[in-house]
Amino acid sequence: MKRTAACLLAAAGFFSSAALAENGVTPDTIVLGQSVALTGPAAALGIEMRNGAKLYFDYVNSRGGVNGRKIQLITLDDGYEPARAAPNTKKLIEEHRVFALFGYVGTPTSAAVMPIFTQAKVPYFGAFSGAELLRQPFNRYIFNVRASYYDETEKIVEQLVSTGSKNIAVFYQDDAYGQAGLKGVELAMTRRNLQISSTGTVERNTIKVEQAVKTINAAQPGGVVMIGAYKACAEFIRQMKKHGSAAQFYNVSFVGSQALADDLGKEGVGVAISQVMPFPWGAAVPVVREYQGLMARAGQKELTFTSIEGFIAAKVFVEALRRTGRDLTRERLIATFEKMNDVDVGGFYVGFTPTNHNASKFVDLTIIARDGKFLR
Numbered sequence: 001m002k003r004t005a006a007c008l009l010a011a012a013g014f015f016s017s018a019a020l021a022e023n024g025v026t027p028d029t030i031v032l033g034q035s036v037a038l039t040g041p042a043a044a045l046g047i048e049m050r051n052g053a054k055l056y057f058d059y060v061n062s063r064g065g066v067n068g069r070k071i072q073l074i075t076l077d078d079g080y081e082p083a084r085a086a087p088n089t090k091k092l093i094e095e096h097r098v099f100a101l102f103g104y105v106g107t108p109t110s111a112a113v114m115p116i117f118t119q120a121k122v123p124y125f126g127a128f129s130g131a132e133l134l135r136q137p138f139n140r141y142i143f144n145v146r147a148s149y150y151d152e153t154e155k156i157v158e159q160l161v162s163t164g165s166k167n168i169a170v171f172y173q174d175d176a177y178g179q180a181g182l183k184g185v186e187l188a189m190t191r192r193n194l195q196i197s198s199t200g201t202v203e204r205n206t207i208k209v210e211q212a213v214k215t216i217n218a219a220q221p222g223g224v225v226m227i228g229a230y231k232a233c234a235e236f237i238r239q240m241k242k243h244g245s246a247a248q249f250y251n252v253s254f255v256g257s258q259a260l261a262d263d264l265g266k267e268g269v270g271v272a273i274s275q276v277m278p279f280p281w282g283a284a285v286p287v288v289r290e291y292q293g294l295m296a297r298a299g300q301k302e303l304t305f306t307s308i309e310g311f312i313a314a315k316v317f318v319e320a321l322r323r324t325g326r327d328l329t330r331e332r333l334i335a336t337f338e339k340m341n342d343v344d345v346g347g348f349y350v351g352f353t354p355t356n357h358n359a360s361k362f363v364d365l366t367i368i369a370r371d372g373k374f375l376r
Contacts (some may be wrong), residue, residue, distance in 0.1 A: 022329045024099025028065075030321065030328070031072045035085045036128075037104040038077035041205050041231040044259035045306055046105045049128050050075050053103050055294050056318065066321040069330070074098065078204060080229070082107065082112035089113040092118050094306030099330065102124055102317060103310055106176035106254075107131040110205065117141060123330055126313030128274065128306070129198035129254065131180040135358055143337055143357045145313045145350060149227070151192065152274040153184030155363045156225055157192070159272075167197045172211055172227040172235050173284045174201040181227025181252055197221055200236075202228055207235040210267025213243060225246045230256040235261035239268060248272065258304040261372040266293025268368040275364045278348055279376055280308045289310060300305070315345050316359065 022119060024031040032055075036046030048152050054073055062068040065237045067194050074096050078084040085104070093116065100123040104110055107129045112134070121375055122247065125141045129148035134142050161169055172178030178201065195259035198219035200212025209232060217240055224240070224247045224288045226233045237249050251260065251273045270286060278285045280292075280303040291311050295303060298330045324336040369375045 001351045005283070023093075023097040025069070025328050027138060028069055029072055030066070030069045031074065031096065031098045031106075032098055032100055032102040033089070033098035034073060034075040034101065034103050035088035035092065035109065036075060036076045036103070037080035037167070038075070040079040040081075042105070042123045042229045042256070044230065045128065045254070045256045046080070048256075048304050048306035049103050049105050049310040051300070052291075052304075052312075053306030053314040054191070054310075055291075055298060055300070055307070055318045056311050056314035058298075059294050060318055065164040066318055067336070069328075071318070073102065079108055080109065083107045085109035086112045086116060086294035089116045093117070093122055098122070100317075101126065103313055107133065107180055108239055108359040110134055111176045114139070114142075119252075120251070123333060125317055126310075128292065128309060129177070130252070131177060131205075132183070133180065134177065138357070140240065140334065140357070143352060143359070145316055145359045146253070146276040146309065147251055147363050148184075148358065149181045149254075150187060151361050151363050152276065153181060153225060154188045155365060156250045156252070156272075156274055157185060158187035159365060160223040160225075160248065160250065161192055161194070163248075166194055167219065168194070169200070169219055169220045169221035169224045169247070170196050171200050171202070171209075171224055171233070173204050173215060173232065175228065177204075177254065178227045179227070182238075184227050202232045202236070204229075207232050209236040209239060212236060213239045216243050217315070219242045219245050220245075223250060226251045227303050228254065228255065230260040230263055234260055236290045237264060237271060238267055241322070250274070253277075253305065256306060257366070257368075257374065258302070258306070258372075261368045265372070268372065269370060271368045273366050273368070273374075275305055275315060276306070276360070276362060276368055277305050277309045279366070280305060281373075281374070283349035287315065287348050290346055310346060312348055316343070316350055319343065319345065
């Protein structure tokens with residue numbers, strides 16, 4: 001009788017723990033999901049973001065994982081198209097049963113998947129986007145590591161105006177991403193009692209920039225703020241220069257710095273890009289040295305701003321997992337993030353609170369120099 005009772009209690013305990021088990025968490029694994037462009041005109045962004053994150057996750061796994069669990073990152077290709085990102089996200093949540101979504105790339109793709117992960121109550125961490133729609137209104141499942149496009153465009157306009165350029169145009173991708181950047185420029189200009197002199201658009205995943213070049217070049221701007229992916233921005237710059245423009249070209253970080261420099265070649269010299277991550281080639285910041293060391297150990301020589309963003313996002317996520325402990329659930333992870341108010345991940349500081357899930361406002365400016373290298 002006692003033996004039967006003990007068996008029943010053991011069975012009850014087993015089914016109770018099974019019922020409480022969190023999706024994506026097993027005794028030895030934590031499964032994360034990612035949808036990014038692995039093909040198409042924005043592929044470099046998705047590949048670099050994934051590779052940077054995987055570099056750190058692989059390092060953690062090689063040391064036994066986090067609290068006894070190794071991290072598995074499942075990455076699906078969406079080609080930087082919202083119509084593909086949405087079903088990818090449903091698949092990750094419903095079929096792969098991931099614990100959290102990590103390191104998505106893009107504003108339009110993020111907008112498309114927001115209702116899905118919000119309804120499913122799945123954390124959406126470290127998206128490669130500075131769009132305001134990921135910040136306002138507040139969504140408790142979204143955690144941003146990078147600064148916003150408003151922060152970036154403020155820095156760019158400040159720089160342009162300080163060097164005497166008040167005739168400022170905007171070239172932007174005609175979607176949620178481009179509109180977010182355009183709004184940031186408008187706000188920065190309004191604070192200085194200025195107006196944008198001209199605007200031009202490009203359709204996502206195309207390089208049809210001819211009309212934008214014609215419209216913007218006619219205004220003869222001293223500076224052009226660009227909110228697009230690298231292929232379209234490179235083509236715009238080339239055509240503007242062919243038309244004799246002497247404008248200073250500024251891009252926000254999403255452009256994909258290295259990909260833009262590679263695409264432009266010699267014509268990239270002097271093109272400026274705002275950055276939201278530490279300089280990947282520096283030696284002063286500890287997390288950069290760590291990134292460089294692990295890249296070298298992995299036999300990867302291509303240091304980029306995008307891959308170090310994936311790396312730092314992964315490091316912040318792992319730190320939250322470590323602090324949450326072995327009893328890992330989504331709600332416990334969210335609670336942990338909201339207590340990480342001022343955390344040093346190696347010279348790069350992040351902080352979340354229960355009412356603010358935006359970890360950083362860091363923005364730096366860089367310029368493409370000769371041979372496609374970058375200067376601060």
